[in-house]
Amino acid sequence: MPMDPVGRRVSSWDLGPIFITRVTPRRSAPPKAAPACRRRGMYRNPKRRGARPERASMRSSLEYYMARLDDWPFEVGVDMDWIDKAPVPGLTERWHVRLELNHPTENGLCTAEEQALLLVIQEELLSAMTEGECAFVAAVTHRKARTLVFYAASEPTEGHPVIQALGGVKTHLSTVRHAHDPEWLEYKDALYPNESFIHQIKDRRLLREFEAQGDDCSEVHSIEPRFVGLSEDGAKLLSKSLESAGFSVKAVDEVGQNGQREWQVTGVAASPLALSILDDFRRLWLNMAAEAGGRYDGWSAEVVPVTGRNNNTGCDGHLSGVAEDYEPAQEPPQKS
Numbered sequence: 001m002p003m004d005p006v007g008r009r010v011s012s013w014d015l016g017p018i019f020i021t022r023v024t025p026r027r028s029a030p031p032k033a034a035p036a037c038r039r040r041g042m043y044r045n046p047k048r049r050g051a052r053p054e055r056a057s058m059r060s061s062l063e064y065y066m067a068r069l070d071d072w073p074f075e076v077g078v079d080m081d082w083i084d085k086a087p088v089p090g091l092t093e094r095w096h097v098r099l100e101l102n103h104p105t106e107n108g109l110c111t112a113e114e115q116a117l118l119l120v121i122q123e124e125l126l127s128a129m130t131e132g133e134c135a136f137v138a139a140v141t142h143r144k145a146r147t148l149v150f151y152a153a154s155e156p157t158e159g160h161p162v163i164q165a166l167g168g169v170k171t172h173l174s175t176v177r178h179a180h181d182p183e184w185l186e187y188k189d190a191l192y193p194n195e196s197f198i199h200q201i202k203d204r205r206l207l208r209e210f211e212a213q214g215d216d217c218s219e220v221h222s223i224e225p226r227f228v229g230l231s232e233d234g235a236k237l238l239s240k241s242l243e244s245a246g247f248s249v250k251a252v253d254e255v256g257q258n259g260q261r262e263w264q265v266t267g268v269a270a271s272p273l274a275l276s277i278l279d280d281f282r283r284l285w286l287n288m289a290a291e292a293g294g295r296y297d298g299w300s301a302e303v304v305p306v307t308g309r310n311n312n313t314g315c316d317g318h319l320s321g322v323a324e325d326y327e328p329a330q331e332p333p334q335k336s
Helices: 036-039 080-084 111-127 162-166 185-191 194-213 232-244 275-292
Strands: 010-012 061-069 072-078 093-100 134-142 145-152 176-178 223-230 248-254 263-271 295-303
Touching: 061 134, 061 194, 072 176, 072 185, 072 248, 080 185, 093 111, 093 162, 111 134, 111 162, 145 185, 162 176, 162 295, 176 185, 185 248, 223 232, 223 275, 232 248, 232 275, 275 295
Parallel strands: none
Antiparallel strands: 010 295, 061 072, 072 134, 093 145, 093 176, 134 145, 223 263, 223 295, 248 263
């Protein structure tokens, strides 16, 4: 018998590592748009004379967040695994491989249909990479274009395997620009998510978890943000800030151990679960935590199952904020 979801609590601090989305499809099962690419040479027959040998695909795991840049939505998929390695010695040249979107949305982003084709192109370029000579760090969608960001050991030339693979792409207009960036400043300062964007990534994952649990995100939930690392005075200040902003305080607990005195505050916000609402809450909660000298640690809520009292089912439509909800990008990356 299925478990009754009522009373089940889902929290952003119990879900483990930040959600990782695998964005490169298997080459053995490309999307329906792929045959046209194959006819144009994106897929090479290894038996054909002159064909390059197959390379093991250097797959990348991207995590997505949304910001705004130049009054346009700025969608970033970034490989966060590079942060502990950056800068990589020898990979001093930053490449921007820009693919113009054929059918962008009104806000300059990518449709689901074109996304499938772009992922096939991305996979082809990653398959051409040589380990130690090139690193793929991000995919940025902004102003009707998808830009793939690489760090390489050399400037892009016609003989480079990635550029050769790009030459086989006939479905999208492409341009390649590069700059000397030995410290990987664009990756570290502009593309890697700050604390707020990391929480946005977690919120997206958490909403999907609620959807998987059969939750009706349109119903009002008791959302409980948690704040940690506070002094006693900081806990009092944060409690007052929550109440002044219209939230409630559920608990103020002393949780320090081994003689270390530390307080934790749990608040309550009554609201439907929607990314745009959570974005507003998150900005408030991060500011409150900083002013009180503590840290915002995420939120939890109990699953509210779909009851049939309305037409809403699950979290559909609640995972995407509207354009004006997205906060500014950390640092405008260099234009490509």
